[in-house]
Amino acid sequence: xxxxxxxxxxxxxxxxxxxxxxxSCGNAIFFQNTVCLKCNSALAYEPNLARVxxxxxxxxxxxxxxxxxxxxxxxxxxxxxxxxxxxxCNWILADHGIGAKEGLCIxxxxxxxxxxxxxxxxxxxxxxxxxxxxxxxxTLLALDVPVASKEENPEKGLSFDFLxxxxxxxxxxTSHDNGLITMNIEEADPAIRERMREQLNxxxxxxxxxxxxxxxxxxxxRLIWDTEWLDEFRRxxxxxxxxxxxxxxxxxxxxxxxxxQQRFVSSYASSHPWEDWAETxxxxxxxxxxxxxxxxxxxxxxxxxxxVEPYTKDALYxxxxxxxxxxxxxxxxxxxxxxxxxxxxxxxxxPDFYPFALPRPAIAKIHFITVVVRTEREKYGRKEKS
Numbered sequence: 001x002x003x004x005x006x007x008x009x010x011x012x013x014x015x016x017x018x019x020x021x022x023x024s025c026g027n028a029i030f031f032q033n034t035v036c037l038k039c040n041s042a043l044a045y046e047p048n049l050a051r052v053x054x055x056x057x058x059x060x061x062x063x064x065x066x067x068x069x070x071x072x073x074x075x076x077x078x079x080x081x082x083x084x085x086x087x088x089c090n091w092i093l094a095d096h097g098i099g100a101k102e103g104l105c106i107x108x109x110x111x112x113x114x115x116x117x118x119x120x121x122x123x124x125x126x127x128x129x130x131x132x133x134x135x136x137x138x139t140l141l142a143l144d145v146p147v148a149s150k151e152e153n154p155e156k157g158l159s160f161d162f163l164x165x166x167x168x169x170x171x172x173x174t175s176h177d178n179g180l181i182t183m184n185i186e187e188a189d190p191a192i193r194e195r196m197r198e199q200l201n202x203x204x205x206x207x208x209x210x211x212x213x214x215x216x217x218x219x220x221x222r223l224i225w226d227t228e229w230l231d232e233f234r235r236x237x238x239x240x241x242x243x244x245x246x247x248x249x250x251x252x253x254x255x256x257x258x259x260x261q262q263r264f265v266s267s268y269a270s271s272h273p274w275e276d277w278a279e280t281x282x283x284x285x286x287x288x289x290x291x292x293x294x295x296x297x298x299x300x301x302x303x304x305x306x307x308v309e310p311y312t313k314d315a316l317y318x319x320x321x322x323x324x325x326x327x328x329x330x331x332x333x334x335x336x337x338x339x340x341x342x343x344x345x346x347x348x349x350x351p352d353f354y355p356f357a358l359p360r361p362a363i364a365k366i367h368f369i370t371v372v373v374r375t376e377r378e379k380y381g382r383k384e385k386s
Contacts, residue, residue, distance in 0.1 A: 018296020024054035024067045031138075032131060034083070034090045041067070044079060044092040045134075047106055047141055055092065064092065080105040086123030087114075087130040107137040109149045113161040115185055125188035126162055132207035133160070136215065139289045144377045145219060150179060158218055174210055176217035183210065202268070203355035209282060216281030217274065223372050224277070236317070236365050237280075238273035247272040265362045280365045283356070287334045287366075294337055301333040301340075308336050315360045317367040323374065327367055 021029045027038035029052050034043055041054045046066070054067040055077070063076040074094035081103035082089035091105035100109070110133075115122035140147050150157035161182045165171045172184040187193045188207060197205035224233050234240070251271035260270040269279035294301060310332040313319035321327075341353035358366075 018050075019293040020296035020298075021052040031135065032088075032090060034088070044077070044090050045138070046073070046077070046092055047138060048094075049073065050138065050142055052090075078103055080108055082108045082130070086117065086127040088127055089130065089134065091134065106141075106147065107134045109151070110137070110147075110158055110160055111162070112150065112159040112180065113163065115162050115164055122164060122185065125164075125185040128188040129162055129183060129185055129207055132211055135208060135289070136211040136285070139285050139292075140215070142292070143288065143373055145373060146222065156222060158215070174214065176214045179218055179221065181211075181214045181218065183214075203266075203352070209286075212282035212285040213278045216278035219281060220274065220277050223376055229372055232368065233277070234273070236361075236368055237276045240273040242272065244272055244274065261357065262359050263361045265356060265358065265365075269362075276365070277369075280362065281369060283358075283362075284366050284369055286354070287330070290341075291330065291334055291337065294333075299337075301337040304336050304340055306336050306339060308332070308339060311335070311360075311363060315363045317364045317371060321367075321371055323370075324367075327370055330370075331363065331366070 019031050021031070023029050023036040023039060023041055023043065025036060025039040025041065027036055029036055029043055031045065031052060033052060035041070036043055036054065042056070042064070043052055044055050044064070045052050053073075055064040056067050057063075058065055058076060061076070063078055065076060066073045077092040077094045080089040080091045080093060082105075087108065089105060089108055091107055093100055093103070093105045095106075102109075104111075108130075115126050117123050117126070137147060146156075148157045150159040156179065158179050158181070161180065162185050163172045163182060164185050172182065172186075174184050174187070175182050187196065187210065193205055193207075224230055248271055251268075256264075256267040256270040260267050264270045264276060264279070265283045266279050269276040291301070311328060313324050313328065316324055316327065318324070335358070338354040342355075345351065345353040
């Protein structure tokens, strides 16, 4: 069952890429775990199965096998070479593609540059970024969008540079350029990130949010640019040919338009159509990962005792789109869940879990992205079978 199709009727146990896992001993385990705290079994994340599994070493080899019978498993795996680095990667790999020869999993082989690990603090900061990146990559894999490094696909691949600003400057800026995403690891310091959040007057700023936003720019290049979707993108988001530098300068000088809350997912989304797409893409991933987690723990947003007026098809990109009802299930589940999660955060004296409201134009844009992803995924599937 594909990702968005589950939300109108599928039971929680069918949710792919949820975050509820169990060790072979029955103990609850989590996405980042490497060892079961109850039985001391080795644990690893198998990205093709989208599961954390118990694993056992295969004698006289450096390979591992999944304990018990698991549908779809490979016979033998290797643990990612970054397991014993500050990245603390718990993923396993079974393929022999580019990057696999170094023993790197599908997430770690996306790295082009990592920080200078002779500086102890760099390892701590980089490790926090890797935690967020693996979660982001696991969601991309669940969505069945293409994930390949620039080594594997030089023209259309994705890679990351994790850098730190030199003392003499200039400051490293988080950015995307033709599939290369640059991240400033200083933002893994919570004090620095919070200072940036306040300076930019943002309600939300996280490492995971950075990844989801920047990878949105990458997927605009892959899914929209020079495709049949470009005209529809311009109709919904605006013309990306508007001067980017001028648009950003105006945004930082004058702020967002007065009516941005009626048209965009965030104030930053109003700065330029590219940023609108990236912000909308990021919000879709926020919704997808959180809802999948809720479903996998048998938390059904439809059962919440909450009076929320559901959105109807007239808010969508295309009301007659074949999967419109399923998307509405996904959307309205999110509205209910995020409202309750916000109240729970307030109960702890914490900032809102999801400090945003989704206006109708933003909902149409989110729906458009899901239509694009589903259509392109189906095309890709047909090519694979031909």
